[in-house]
Amino acid sequence: MATVRVSLPAPSAVEDSELLRKACQGWGTDEKTVIDILAHRDAAQRSQIMQSYEELYHENLIKRLESELSGDFEKAMYRWILDPIEREAFIANEALKEELNYRVIIETAYINSTDELLVVKKAYQHRFKRSLEEDVASNTSGDLRKLLVGLVSTYRYDGEEVDNSLASSEANILHDAIKKREFSHDEVIRIFTTRSKCQLNATFNRYKDENGVSISKDLSAGAPDPFPSALRIIIRCIVSPHKYFEKLLRSVLNKAEIDEDTLTRIIVTRAEKDLKIVKDMYEERVNASLANSIGKQASGKYKDFLLALAGN
Amino acid sequence: MATVRVSLPAPSAVEDSELLRKACQGWGTDEKTVIDILAHRDAAQRSQIMQSYEELYHENLIKRLESELSGDFEKAMYRWILDPIEREAFIANEALKEELNYRVIIETAYINSTDELLVVKKAYQHRFKRSLEEDVASNTSGDLRKLLVGLVSTYRYDGEEVDNSLASSEANILHDAIKKREFSHDEVIRIFTTRSKCQLNATFNRYKDENGVSISKDLSAGAPDPFPSALRIIIRCIVSPHKYFEKLLRSVLNKAEIDEDTLTRIIVTRAEKDLKIVKDMYEERVNASLANSIGKQASGKYKDFLLALAGN
Incomplete structure (x- = not known):
């Protein structure tokens, strides 16, 4: 369920373009009009507005808004008017710059379905002429790299079949590794990066049933460390x-x-x-x-x- | 360029089905007729024959041939009449059984284009209800696992752009690791599993230019070992x-x-x-x-x- 309230009936893309053009002309920018229009159009409508603006004024609306707006407002507007798939590719790329934001990479890999992630990866390649995988790999290191590259790479099985005995045996593998605080054990990385979401959910449930405490809780014991934190983010993205x-x-x-x-x-x-x-x-x-x-x-x-x- | 000589004009799928049915009936099987027909039909025609055979005789042609034929002939025929994409999924799955055949997994990952590999992975999931990635991961171990899982996972960039300075710096990374005989160094795995084929080709060329000897030759020095052997197979699959x-x-x-x-x-x-x-x-x-x-x-x-x- 969305929160965006799309104007009904929405004006035509040409009418919107004319008002946006007016809002951007002269001294200062009429930011209220920009918000009133663009925050109340869905992705398809925004795309039509951009196309119609380009045709009418031979100018890219995104670039124009970038020069008219500033600060957090500009950043938010830039992300908003991008096509949603391209936006995800852009946000993932931003997360790999300077200070790595691995949370965003995990969201990209786990909030999306397998086929949605694939579409984002295609958009990433189209925009940056490189794969998301190689950019994640060359901007990370150590165990976190193994985890993150695996997450974004795998074309995960999306079916609902669950192998209960596998869930049980892999819950044990996870428990043994966590008990020894070997969070980044190869087997932990294998399970998290390759198993389907339904299978992982079953494994987490089995973990709790057999040990009386959730895997998330077990991972949070001890001093803060990016690796178990990343695992906990993954678990939350999968579970709910x-x-x-x-x-x-x-x-x-x-x-x-x-x-x-x-x-x-x-x-x-x-x-x-x-x-x-x-x-x-x-x-x-x-x-x-x-x-x-x-x-x-x-x-x-x-x-x-x-x-x-x-x-x- | 194919070697298969498709009969022109080919009989209809119904005629072929009737002859195949006759070849399979009675004592013994008329194997010559089976070969004369099926070795001279392309993938689309074979698929039509299977469909028409099923409609006419309420019997699966693949299963019938499995029971009629035997040994290597049966195995070859089974592979041949499968849909080519499904065949690749089947062959990859076979390669993961008992004694791992990592060469086949490398072929699956590198002989195919990025989008062909994706289609094979979809067929794999459809047939086995698991991902190729998780099956490779759970049937391998150690450094070879890291390499093979990475190979089949990555949705590799398929464009032709090459970053020459990157090729140069990564050729150096590879050379340093190989010189120290650290074949399975994380950086080696990163480069082989994530870079595009064109980029890797440029890196291998740079390697030879700068060191006067090819990377393959450097990898073949010393005692035989599966890991550098796997790298050499990858290089050959990429180069030609x-x-x-x-x-x-x-x-x-x-x-x-x-x-x-x-x-x-x-x-x-x-x-x-x-x-x-x-x-x-x-x-x-x-x-x-x-x-x-x-x-x-x-x-x-x-x-x-x-x-x-x-x-x-």
């Missing part, structure tokens, strides 16, 4: 993507310092998909409106834009 | 698939003991693709006809069938 995003949203909105990149990513990527569900879970959990929480962290047109995407 | 198959054919046909599985695989999988090129290279190299060489190694209907597929 909605809960995963709700928890992430909560952690972002309750930090002293705002993490705009993560906040933008959640709102922009989920707004047309399932943000309504995530928002409801969030509001029930914190007993406050998401709009209120965003309002405390973000400001200006950035805030207005996020609120519009979140359905306010 | 035709030369690779010619050399493999030569080694099979000049052994004291025949390796039927490999011989069958080469003839059956290449007959409709490029066996004519491989055969010409072979005959020029050994100065004898391929038919003659096959005749010395194989016998009976197995020999007749291979010869028919090889264009004799």
Whole structure:
């Protein structure tokens, strides 16, 4: 369930283009109009607007907006108007720059279905002339590399068949490795990177049944370390993507310092998909409106834009 | 260029089915008729025959032939009448049983283009309800596992762009690792499993230019070891698939003991693709006809069938 409220009936792409052009001309930019239009059009409509804008004014709308807007608002708008698949490829590429954001790579690999991930990988190759796999491989190192490259590489089986005896034996393998704190054991990496989501879910359930404690809990014992943290993110993405995003949203909105990149990513990527569900879970959990929480962290047109995407 | 000689005009699928049915009835099987028909039909025609046979006799032709034929002839015929994509999935699965045949897994990963490999992986999942990746991972171990899982997983970039400075720096990385005999160094695995074929080709050329000796030669020094052997197979598959198959054919046909599985695989999988090129290279190299060489190694209907597929 999406939060984006698409205008009904929406004006034509030509009408939208004319208003956007007007909003970008002269001194300053009429940012309110930009938000009023673009935050209320779905992906297909945005794509038509970009095409029609290009035809009318021989100018790329994305580039024009990049030069008109600034800061977090510009970044959020840039991500929003990209085609959703291309946006995922772009976000994955950004996550590999300078300070590696492995959380984003895990989301790319696990929130998507097998075929959705494939489409993102094709878009990545089209845009960057390299594979996502080689970029993940050359921007990471050590055990984390083995895990992340495996995650984005595998064309995972998406069927619902589960092999229960396999789930049991692999739950034992995981438990033995975790007990010895050998989180990055080859067998752990093999299981996490190659098994289907349904099979992994069964393995995690078996783990809890047999040991009386969840695998996530076992992984969180001890000093913070990126490798078991990455495994825990994977588990959350597999077990419940909605809960995963709700928890992430909560952690972002309750930090002293705002993490705009993560906040933008959640709102922009989920707004047309399932943000309504995530928002409801969030509001029930914190007993406050998401709009209120965003309002405390973000400001200006950035805030207005996020609120519009979140359905306010 | 294929070697298979398709009958022109070919009889209808119904006529073929009737003759095949007759060949399978009564005492003994008329194997000559089976070869005369099936070795001279292309993949689409074979598929139509199977469909029409099923409709006419409510019987699966593959299963019927399995019960009528035996030994290497049966195995070769079974592989031949499978749909080519399904055949590759089947052969890869066979290669993972009991004694691992990593050469076959490398062929699957490197002889195919990126999108061909994807189609084989989809067929694998459809047939076995698991991914090729997880089966490779759970039937291998150690460094070879890292290499093989990486090879079959990556959705490799298939474009022709080459980054020359990257080729140079990665040629150095490979050279340093090989010099220290650290064949399975993480960086070696990263480069072989993630880079595009064109990029790898450039890297191998740079390696030779800078060191005066080819990477293959450097890898072959020292005692035989599966890991550097696997790397050399990869290099040959990338640099020239035709030369690779010619050399493999030569080694099979000049052994004291025949390796039927490999011989069958080469003839059956290449007959409709490029066996004519491989055969010409072979005959020029050994100065004898391929038919003659096959005749010395194989016998009976197995020999007749291979010869028919090889264009004799």
